[in-house]
Amino acid sequence: MRSHPEFIATFGQAIAAGGLPPGVTATAPDEAERRFAVYRNNVAHSLTEALKARFPVMERLVGAEFFAAMAGVYWKDSPPPSPVLFQWGETFPDFLAAFPPLAGLPYLPDVARLELARGRAYHAADAAPAPPEAVAAAAAGADRARLILHPSVQRLAAPWAFVTIWQANQPGSAAPGKIEAARAEAALVLRDRQHAVQVETLGPSDNAFLARLMAGHSLLAAAEAATAAEPRHDAGPFLMRLIRHGAITQITFGETP
Secondary structure: OOOHHHHHHHHHHHHHHOOOOOOOOOOOHHHHHHHHHHHHHHHHHHHHHHHHHHOHHHHHHHOHHHHHHHHHHHHHHOOOOOOOHHHOOOOHHHHHHOOHHHOOOOOHHHHHHHHHHHHHHHHOOOOOOOOHHHHHHHHHOOOOEEEEEOOOOEEEEEOOOHHHHHHHOOOOOOOOOOOOOOOOEEEEEEEOOOOOEEEEEEOHHHHHHHHHHHOOOOHHHHHHHHHHHOOOOOHHHHHHHHHHHOOEEEEEEOOOO
């Protein structure tokens, strides 16, 4: 007799590959096959809907019919590891990058990574913002101050206009003009004080500044990286954006590396 884990494994394989799994029976053999086919279709529909809910812009970009077919290939290759479906899809951007029918649309994986980042931000842990006096102290000791950012904060960068493409495909957006897809962009993704997920485009200097902060460098080192990207960069407005969103949660002080 097969163990329960073995039965579950063969059951899952049958859902993906078709056919009746060993050990599944009914009084009438044809009835068992019919019922399992219905179950398989329900699973396929549920997984497609779950993927669509996490990547709505991707469905809009490729069309509902193509997305459903692509989702079928994806879930057979990468089935959910747990019943918690909102956590499923972490490998979907990499799948898109290797999916031959999308070879002519190289920006799509980065659009999907942006959608994935939004989901992560939404479900990220809570953390209280640092008090204003702590932020003021960080500015006074910029050579040693390191900013700890909210768990939802993420930085994305790509050689494609993935933020512009994502924004142009939001519900209610006006029809976009011609988008130059081969244009590098970067984005800040976070959950703000009102628990809304924000997506903001980063210029080269703010992108360099945030990259250094997230890598654990001092506030001064981050400012220097930003100035190297754009000589006249002023870190003040970007820091105010982070403060306004409640994205700075702690300041630590240490020796300059």
